[in-house]
Amino acid sequence: VLTAGTGIKVTDAGAGGAVTLAINDSVVATLSGARYSGSVFVTGSVGASTGFSGSLTRLADGTSYLIAGPNVTITSASAGVTISSFDSGADRGAQYVVLQSTGSLTNERVLTSGSGISITDNGAGNGVTLNIVDSVVATVSGTTFTGNIAFEKTVTSGTISQATRANDTAPQDIFIQPASGDAGGALGVAYLIWFREFQGKRTSRMEHAYYGPEYGEKEIEAALRESNLPSEKLPDDRLIETVAKLMEGENVIGWFQGRMEYGPRALGNRSIIADARNKENWKKVNLKIKFRESFRPFAPTVLAERTADYFALDRESPYMLLVADVHPGKRREIPAVTHVDGSARIQTISATQNPRYHRLIAEFEKNTGCGVIINTSFNVRGEPIVESPKDAINCFLHTQMDFLVLGNCVVRKDALTGDQQKDNKEYLKKFELD
Template structure:
C-alpha cells in the first residue's frame, strides 16, 4: 500500500496493556494493528515484559516495535515520513518520555509527542475521540466507562461523559467520576465488574487480565437470588456510591487474596455452582442498570440525539443492546476496539487535530516545536478531513504469491480455486455439510471480534455444532455462546433488531420462530450477539452467506474468532495455518487456496528440549500414565497411556511422522485419530512443536529480536 495525498500522517502508539499502533493519513485510518497479533501474546505482551529486551530492561516496559514497523511497512512509509508520532499510556510514559524518545530512530525528535494533558488525565478523552471521530455523527454525546483511566489529582478516571459538538474537535466534558486509588476495593463500574470476574476465576493465566466476556456469558445462566437481594450501587445523577458492593464483599469474605486464588468460584467443581451463576447475573444486572441510568442522565444534560460508547465496558454487548433498545438516543455507535486497543486510534485522531486545529487542544513544548515547523512547511491540513470509518479491516493484505510460497514450504496438498464465485460456492457447500471452516481473507480486523476476515465458520442449524466446535476447535467453556453473522437485509427477519450491528457489539433476542432453526447461535436466554453483513462493505462474506442461504434457507452463519483459546486472533497466513494444524477444523481457506485436514503422514511432532516424558504406573489402579514435565516451569501434563504409547512418543523426534510412529501401536482403527488429538493437545500446551515440510510451529517464547525496530530514513 503506497499512500498518496499531502495531508497529515500521524502514528498513534499506545503503551499500556492491549498496546498497538494506528496510522492515520489524511484523517482516515490507513493501518491499525494490535501488538498481540504480531507477538502472539494475548494483550500484547507476556507478564515478564521488564526484561524482554536486554537493551531496555530497567528503563521502561515493552514498546510496540512490531506494531510501529507493521504500520509503516504496510503503508510504504519511513518513520521520517511521519508528521507526528503521538504516544501515551496509563503509567510510565511521561516519566520515561526522554528515554523512549532517545531510542526512536527518527531524525526530528520533536515529532514525538507524549500526551499527558493539562491535568495528566487524557485516557478517557482518547477513548472518546476514538469512538466519536470513527462514528458517522456530526455531533454526539459520548459515554466512556472502563476499569481505570489516568490518575489525576482527584483519583483515577472510571466514568466520564462528553458532548462533541462538531468534527473539528469542539467538545465539553459533562461529568467525570474519579475514585481514590488508595482505597481497596476500588470504586467504579468497570472495576466492580472486573473484580467479580476475578472472583469467578476468569482471567488470562499469563497476564492475569480479567476475561469479562465470560462473566457476561455466564450471567444468562443465573437468576435473581436472595443472597444478592440488596443493591450494590446507589446513584444520584452522575454520582455513584459503591458502599453496598463493598459491604457485600466484606460480608462474603472476598478479600484481596481471593482475587488471585487458583480456583475461582466458577471453577470449584466439575459443574459451575448456582451461586457462581447468580453472582454473574447480579453483577451484570447492576452494570446494566447503571449504564442505562448514566446514558439517560447524559441525554438529559446534553439533549444529543446520538450516543457513542467507549472504554472496556463498551464491549459488554448485552448492555449495549439494552441501551440501544431502551435508551433515549436515536442512534448508538460503538467503536469496535472499544477497549484500550482503541487508545492508539484516539491518539492518532488527537495528533491530527493538533496539527489542524491546535487551539482546541492541550499543548506542550514538543507540540509548539511542531507548530513552528508547520508554519514553515505549510502542510495541507484540514480538520474536516477526519472521516468516519467505513470498515474496521486495518491490517495488510497478503498476496496470493505469499500464501502459495507458504503452502509449498508446508508440503501440504492444496487447491487453488479459480475465482471468488467458486470460492464462496465451495465454502457454502462445506458449511451445508456441517464442516468447520477456517476463513482467512483480506486485511485483519482491529478489536476483539472476528468480523469475516479472520473467522472460523460453521453451520448454525444443528444442536451438535456448538459442542463439536468446543471439543474440536475452540476448547472453551460450554456456557459461552457463539455469535451469528447475518445478511444485513435479513437481520430483522431473524432477530428483534431494527438497526445495523456491523461490529458484533449488540445483543438482541432471536425471534421465537427461529430459535430452534439456529440453535448453535442462540444463547440460553434466547439472545445472540449479532454482526450484520453489508454487501457494500463485505461483498465476499455477503456472497458466501447468500450462497449458504440458497442451500439451507438460513441467512446467517456461525462466526467465531480464528484463534485458540487464550491466544490472539490470527494475523498472518502462517498464524492461520498453525491454528488449523493445532485443531480439528475440516478445511482452511487462505484467500482462494483450500487446504483440507492433513493426513498424519504430513505431521512431524517433537518434544521441546526443556520437556521430558516420564512413564509411571498408578498404585491404586495400575493404570499407565505418561507425564510430561517442563524444566523451565512448573507445568506438568498427564495423559492416560498404554504400553504401546511409550515407543510412539519416543519415536516422535521431528523426523518421524505420526503415521510412521503409529504403525508400532497395535490398536483399533480409531487410534490414529486419537493419537493426532493427543499430539495436538501437547502442542497447544507448549510441550511439543510440529513440523510440516520445512515449517516448524510452536507456541511463542520469551525471546524477541530487535530486527523489528523501524530504520530511520
C-alpha cells in the first residue's frame, strides 16, 4: 500500500494513527459514523503530520491520492477536501481520507522525510481535522442535528470535542467515554458480555470516573514514615481551609485523594493544582514541575454551577474533554488556563461527582471570588499518573511542587532537609518525552 505512490488506505483506526506519524504534510482521518435509536456514534482516529507552515487550509487539488471508503463521496478543491455525502445504507463502513500538500506521495517520501512540526502546522492541521469531524457528524445525522452524539477512540482526546464549538446545530447531549483510546476496549468487552451473555439492561449513564485504586489513612501514613517525611494531619474542615488558602498566588500543590480516576485525564484525585489567576503558574508548572515546553496549555476545573460565568459551555464536562471559549471578559482573570485562541478544555465538577474536590474549589472561590483552578495530571512529562502514595511522594520530591496533600496529611517542601530533596535528572531519564 505504501509503495503504490497514489495514496494511503489503512484498514483499521490504529494503523491510521500510526501511518500519520510517518507522513509529512498530511492529515489522515479514519472514521466511522452510524445512527442507532436516534443517536449518532462516531469512532476512529484523526492525526496530522505536517512539514510546512500553516498551509493545510490551502491543499493542492489531487484526486489521485484521495482515497475513501466505498460508501463515501468526496469532493476535492484547491481550498481543501470535503466529505460531501454518505451512502444512505445502514452500514456506512470506515472512511479513509489522506489530504496531501503535493501531488506526489512516493515511498521514499513516506519513509525518509523528517521535517519538524511547527505551532502553525498544528493549528492548520487542527482546522482540517475539525472540518472532517464536522462533515462526518453532519452527513451521518443529516444537515441539522439536535439529538445525542457519542464519540469514541483516540480522535476524541485531542480535537474532536472542538467540533461542537460555536456550532449552530450542536447536539443536545454529547458523551465522550473518558478512556477513549485502546484502554477503553476493556470497558467495551465488559459491556458486550453484559448485554449479550447476561441480557443486561441499560443502566443510568456514567456519573464519574473514580473507579481506580484507593489508599486508606494507614497506608498513607506508612508511606510517609517510610520516606521519613514530616507531615501535618488536619481534620477535614481545616484541611480544606488550609489548602484553599495555600493555593492563592504561586504555590503549586500535589493533590492525592480517594479512588484514582481512569482514563488519561486527572480529574481531581491524582492532580497537580494551582491558582488559575496567576499566569506565572503556567510557566512554573510546565518548566519546574512537568519539565516540558513553556507554551503547553493547562486545563481548568470549574465549579459546575459557575461554568456559564466563565465559559461558552451549556453542559457538563466532567471528564475534561469538551472545549469551549473563555468569555472575553474573563480571559484576563484566568490567564493560566486560557489557550492562545481564547479557548479552554474544561472539567466541570459538581458536589455529587467529587465532594471533596468541589468543596476545595468552593472554598477557594469564597476567598478569592474565582471558581476556577488549574488542574493537570500528577506526574512529570512522560510519566504515568501517580497511582500510590509512594508514587506521589517520589514525584513530589523530584519536582518543585510546594506542597503535597495525601488524604488529610500535608507535606511542606520548605520543611524538608537538604538530603530529602532529590535530583530530578536521573528521575526524568526514566520517562520518555510525551
